[in-house]
Amino acid sequence: DDSEGLLLIYVFFFLSPGSKKDLETRLLAIDDNLRTTTMAPILRSTPLVALLVLQISLLFFASTLPISSGSEDSNTITGRVRIPASTAIGHAAKFSNIKVVLNGGQNISFLRPDGYFTFHKVPAGTHLIEVYALGFFFSPVRVDVSARHHGKVQATLTETRRSLTELVLEPLRADQYYELREPFNVMAILKSPMGLMVGFMVVVVFLMPKLMENIDPEEMKRTQEELRNQGVPSLSSLLPASP
């Protein structure tokens, strides 16, 4: 799946406007960023791959949706936040408390009842969109507004490096802010250090005398003698004195 994600990133870079040199430096830049992934060196090398990528890119090009409209310097980014109903347990997933933030606070937008949001007057370039909703974690989204293609928008989730065909943002996970109290469990108590100690004590108190009883008193005496001779601190003093 990772390679696919990478391909998509490459696709985007082929589409983005700019000179060829610019493109190369960007490619290098992305390689730099992906230094942690093992796939990068494989893809970096041959022109054949580049050609392949180009072809795929054309395929994808047809399928990308124009999510923006507008003239020169004032494009509009429209997207949608969707919260799956099933994950919204415990948190009232109210749209009225969700904020969408462009470029780290440059603009803040709110959601309409249907989940749509809009940023107006966005210049062409690469932007960052973040969604803040209590109870959910959203990946930030890299949004590229193309200057050439009338504000065509390309979106990529920066956390998973997954590119989006539509700007529909879904939470990566639901956040649980509180620890859950473990229900009362006998086994948990027994397994805890205190429980183990108590268990050991019980064994010593109740089982050891029984064991002692089984041992022949003569033999017992003899071992005690032996121990005394060896000068080892005797265990017998700790045990209840046998009659």
Place this chain on the structure above:
Amino acid sequence: MAIRVSLLLLVFLSSAVVSFSLYEDQVGLMDWHQRYIGKVKHAVFHTQKAGRKRVIVSTEENVVASLDLRHGEIFWRHVLGTNDAIDGVDIALGKYVITLSSQGSTLRAWNLPDGQMVWETSLHSAQSSKSLLSVPINLKVDKDYPILVFGGGYLHAVSAIDGEVLWKKDFTAEGFEVQRVLQPPESSIIYVLGFLHSSEAVVYQIDSKTGEVVAQKSMVFPGGFSGAISSVSSDKVVVLDSTRSILVTIGFLDGDINFQKTPISDLVENSGNAEILSPLLSNMLAVKVNKRTIFVRVGGEGKLEVVDSLSDETAMSDSLPVADDQVAFASAHHEGSKIQLMVKLVDDLDTVLLRESIEMDQHRGHVDKVFINNYIKTDRSNGFRALIVMEDHSLLLLQQGAIVWSREEGLASVTDVTTAELPVEKDGVSVAKVEHTLVDWLKGHMLKLKGSLLLASPEDVAAIQEMRMKSSGRSKLTRDHNGFRKLFIALTRAGKLFALHTGDGRIVWSMLLNSPTKSEACERPSGINLYQWQVPHHHAMDENPSVLVVGRCGSDSSAPGVLSFVDVYTGKEISSSDIGHSVVRVMPLPFTDSTEQRLHLIADTEGHIHLYPKTSEALSIFQREFQNVYWYTVEGDDGIIRGQGMKSSCAGETADEYCFTTKELWTVVFPSESEKIISTLTRKPNEVVHTQAKVSTDQDLLYKYVSRNLLFVATVSPKGAGEIGSVTPEESALVVYLIDTITGRILHRLSHQGCQGPVHAVFSENWVVYHYFNLRAHKHEVTVVEIYDQSRAENKNVWKLVLGKHNLTAPISSYSRPEMFTKSQSYFFAQSVKTIAVTSTAKGITSKQLLIGTIGDQILALDKRFVDPRRTLNPSQAEKEEGIIPLTDSLPIIPQSYITHSLKVEGLRGIVTAPAKLESTTHVFAYGVDLFYTRLAPSKTYDSLTDDFSYALLLITIVALVAAIYITWVVSEKKELSEKWR
């Protein structure tokens, strides 16, 4: 793959690492949260319909909110972006709240009951201009009555139903400024009056359906207009001419324009410059002249006559239609300690509908704004309620001669915070009845035990919760053994000091700053900063601690400063003084005099330094340390950092012996074409470092380079100084420096290519952590830099230590050549950040946590171990045992470690930490539009029992053990006896 691995690791780590976490039933035990909205700018009442009565307000903190008119609680609120200031607010169609913001370019409609945004429209704007919102009054859902918005040179007609722009008219070419829009009912013609180049009045008649100009008339006024405009009736406005001495009445009935000039000197004798006040009164206007507010009635033919005059401290409301075509307005002013609220009819000022005098706290200042609303009483007469905004930004609702509710909205604009101790408990004062009787105490603990074993019924749980909330006198006004009870002293933008109790967040005292001279130029100084002036703990124990408030008369940095000393226990001002020079910088020195008053230096704009307190003792202490006082100045615009030292007393220029001159020691100049300073930071001066040495895994010693004189500077390419989307990776680079502020030596330089600000940093002990944006990866990044001292690295040899041949006791001097090395590491971070702070404890032993205020207004506690440059991909067994976490490419965001749990500190601006007496614990106070406080234990409370500790369980165990011992003893006795009988 890597991602998956890192995710796996993350899951693994999140279970392994001790993080701040809270059970849901512990909410409110240690933390409190207060919600505010800020100083109210506009208020619109919504009381017509049966049901919940509310008032819609917009504030200077860019908040639009709906408040409960009965109790003052917030139904809903929205905090808009920082550059999205609200220009106007109104209610349309009886169900939508309409806000106009961003200089008239964004129009939003919010659902009145629940605050859900219904629609949003971006309006064209070409230039900055004043903005105007006109919402039709009638409730008919009709496209013939659109919302009219003027802003940025365009007039827009917007449908109230869906926000669709029906038409727009471009006025940019002509430079036309719309002043008044008139929509006569039952007419499809809109009259738009405006000024062209402030000298020509133009009236457009526009078809409200199509936006076409039907007719246009203009007339040149040779004198030119200036200042505010007051519309006195539907077809008349009054404006001042450019000399501010003539009132011009402009009538534009049916599209005809006529001027009528009335010199103010005809109305008032010896008039100076006049100013038209904003309230909208019908057929009347309020003019401020000669420090009086005069009411001028506008007659039918534009004739003006003065009908009343009041003192200029009177606040007035807009006029409000009451029954029988009458129009009333409210005025409020101070009389001694009371507020006089009057509601009068506009047509007949002698008819006073309401006269109330209400006792008011002096520390609220005078009345700033009044909004009135009427209601029909049971005897069919008119009743009035008035919403008033005071000088300290507080919001009060007055009704029937009493304050129904009040909100301390000043706390929404906290500018500086410091902490203070509470008084020590006196012997005579009995300890409040905290623990009642032993039986109650045991009962309580039995309940707790039940709760912890999850055997409690819901009623029990409620009882436990209530017990915890009230328990252990956490809101007592005395010092406690653990230092959990403290005061946070907050200075607000309005110049008011608040003392907040850490236990429950209540206001212990509040005080509005006063000008010492009560001079005209400085009626109310604005507070700048807050310092701990006197903290008695060894000597002078009978003195109360006090704080120093540094204020300024006016907004200009060269305005004269004001010092105010406030007693922390009582909240009374001990003294205040006009210091007669400006305040650029205040430097607390690490010296105190015999009464434990801290010495402070204040730098003024002329390059002089002034010593406070002005006593001979302070002077002698200072002169002893004269050569060792250094400081630096940062000139952000020029990219210069200057180091300064003390030179001599400025005796040659003034006779003031507490004044000193300075000399420049060094300068660091950043090339302005490639670097621009965006952030500077030093360590907190009062931070405690427990140990200088750090033992690494291979039994090696590392010595932290701990210096108070380190300055962290971040610069960015001038192109990259803007917002994120404005620059490409190639054009921007971020460079950070560590500079010694005594010598100006650059100790470390680190450059991040393809990165840009904003930089949020935190500096503690020997490390800096900073957050910035990586343009290449298009992610936020966090970098840690740790500084270690190389010169002490040779002290590992035991023999050297034994023979005393070590340099551990040698003083660190900034002038010696620093031998230091740094370690750094970078990680991705998945959120934008507003501010970063670090926990601080009494002795500095407890490990530290970073407190990251995210742009979602939550605060995340991140263990310092996650930002440790010694992290590697595969830590060895020894490293793991030491607590080194395997390296991941991004920092984990564990939901349980949000210290704000399911709350938000809306509009978060700063986080302040302060140590408690108990080493494990630290106070955290976050401020923004909201306030939030909690107590943190970064390594858990290792030095005290938690609140959860069950004494009952301990007791029961002991009793059970004693019983068991006794029983077994009896049993063994019996057995022995029977053995002997055998």
